[in-house]
Amino acid sequence: RKEVEQDPGPFNVPEGATVAFNCTYSNSASQSFFWYRQDCRKEPKLLMSVYSSGNEDGRFTAQLNRASQYISLLIRDSKLSDSATYLCVVKLRGAQKLVFGQGTRLTINP
Amino acid sequence: EPEVTQTPSHQVTQMGQEVILRCVPISNHLYFYWYRQILGQKVEFLVSFYNNEISEKSEIFDDQFSVERPDGSNFTLKIRSTKLEDSAMYFCASSVVGDTEAFFGQGTRLTVV
Numbered sequence: 001r002k003e004v005e006q007d008p009g010p011f012n013v014p015e016g017a018t019v020a021f022n023c024t025y026s027n028s029a030s031q032s033f034f035w036y037r038q039d040c041r042k043e044p045k046l047l048m049s050v051y052s053s054g055n056e057d058g059r060f061t062a063q064l065n066r067a068s069q070y071i072s073l074l075i076r077d078s079k080l081s082d083s084a085t086y087l088c089v090v091k092l093r094g095a096q097k098l099v100f101g102q103g104t105r106l107t108i109n110p
Numbered sequence: 111e112p113e114v115t116q117t118p119s120h121q122v123t124q125m126g127q128e129v130i131l132r133c134v135p136i137s138n139h140l141y142f143y144w145y146r147q148i149l150g151q152k153v154e155f156l157v158s159f160y161n162n163e164i165s166e167k168s169e170i171f172d173d174q175f176s177v178e179r180p181d182g183s184n185f186t187l188k189i190r191s192t193k194l195e196d197s198a199m200y201f202c203a204s205s206v207v208g209d210t211e212a213f214f215g216q217g218t219r220l221t222v223v
Contacts (some may be wrong), residue, residue, distance in 0.1 A: 034211055043214040045207060087153070096141055096166050096208040097155035097173055 001026045004101035007021040011106045017078050021104045023088030031093040033064055035073050037084040038103065044087055046066050047073075075106075083108045112136045112218045116202050123192055130158035131187045131218045133202030142201040143212060144177065146170070153201070159185065160187045160208065192222045 008017035011021050023048045025033075030085055048055065050062040061074040071088055088101040122133045123129050135142050144156040158166040176188045185204075189196055196208055199219050203212040 016200050031173065032209055032211075038153075041199070041219075043216050046213065048209055096143070096158040096160070096205075097144075097168070098153075098203075098212060099155070100143075102151040103153040 001102050002101075003027060003099045004062060004088055004090055006086075006101035006104050007104040008085075009044055009101055011104065012049065013078060013106070014109050015080060015102040016073065017108075018076050019078055019098060019106060020075075020100060021073045021088075021106075022099055025071070025088075025090045025099075027090070029093045030069070030099075032091040033061075033062075033071050034089040034091075034098070035071075035087040036089055036100075038087055039084050043091075044100075046087070056063060078108045080108050080110060082106060113162060114202055114213055116200075116215035120218065120219045120221070122223060125194060125222055126191050129189050129192055129220065131184045131189075131202075131220070132199050133187075133215055134179060134183050135185055135202065135204030137183075137206035138211075139206050141165075141205045141208050141212075142179070143205075144187045145201045145203060145214075146198040147201065147217075149175075150197045156187070159206075165208070180194050189220075191209055192220075194222050196220060197222045 036044040036049040038044045050064045054063045059076045063072045085103040085105045087103045117132045142159045147153045157171045199217045201217045202215040205212040
């Protein structure tokens with residue numbers, strides 16, 4: 001089983017739509033959770049950390065369900081500039097390495 | 111805004127040659143990392159470095175690889191004898207402490223021919 005699993009997509013949605021991504025992780029010792037975005041041939045950029053109580057940053061909302069080992073990202077009122085690959089990332093307790101999912105590709109269409 | 115910088119942006123090398131990839135982490139960060147991404151694949155952890163020594167490494171990081179912090183600012187990844195399968199994007203990253211988010215440099219695209 002993959003350590004971090006994401007639907008690779010691609011997701012094609014119209015501008016202004018709401019889109020949701022899901023991610024599951026296999027290791028219950030996972031302690032820290034993040035969403036990064038990656039544009040084509042660029043570096044991963046931190047979008048937001050994911051907290052146990054769920055958190056929101058503008059149009060972006062992240063949720064964590066530790067019991068189901070499941071993380072989600074919701075993007076509201078999507079913009080053309082949201083087109084990217086979204087990476088689900090976890091860090092195990094006591095470890096420094098980030099474990100990446102394979103990413104979900106999103107294209108926002110005008 | 112402080113950022114991680116990497117040089118060169120692209121390096122082409124012949125199989126069997128040694129390469130050194132360079133990184134300048136964010137100045138107040140204490141943890142430094144190398145990751146790689148083979149084209150079309152996910153980002154993979156190579157090594158983490160703290161207090162002038164390797165703190166964690168993956169199976170990929172074998173004897174062909176080494177890291178060094180030769181001075182107060184640079185952090186380098188050396189590949190001793192490159193193979194075709196080493197062709198990838200190599201990302202340097204840094205974090206304030208070990209359990210917080212990491213910030214990535216723009217990457218070095220390594221092409222082994």
